[in-house]
Amino acid sequence: MPRPSIEYPDAMRLVVELSSLYVACDDCGHSRTLKLQNLRQAATLGVHNYMQLCRKIRCSECPKRPPSFRNLTIRPTWISDGALQTVA
Ligand SMILES: [Zn+2]
Numbered sequence: 365m366p367r368p369s370i371e372y373p374d375a376m377r378l379v380v381e382l383s384s385l386y387v388a389c390d391d392c393g394h395s396r397t398l399k400l401q402n403l404r405q406a407a408t409l410g411v412h413n414y415m416q417l418c419r420k421i422r423c424s425e426c427p428k429r430p431p432s433f434r435n436l437t438i439r440p441t442w443i444s445d446g447a448l449q450t451v452a
Contacts, residue, residue, distance in 0.1 A: 390435035
């Protein structure tokens, strides 16, 4: 059993369990929210769990950088955490 990383305690949860994902860039202040549609699209592109998704995400305003150099604040909203009514 691989230990889940401290940085992403929900690392192994599935992308399809997310109802939305808030992403803010601490470098430039740009923020956006990935909706169910965006998340489903990521899932069809081969991104299956939350950890993989976090690695894919980058700021659209800042130049490309390796994941460890990104300063992103990522806040997931999980369907199972009470957002079911917005999905139905
Ligand atoms: Zn940025």
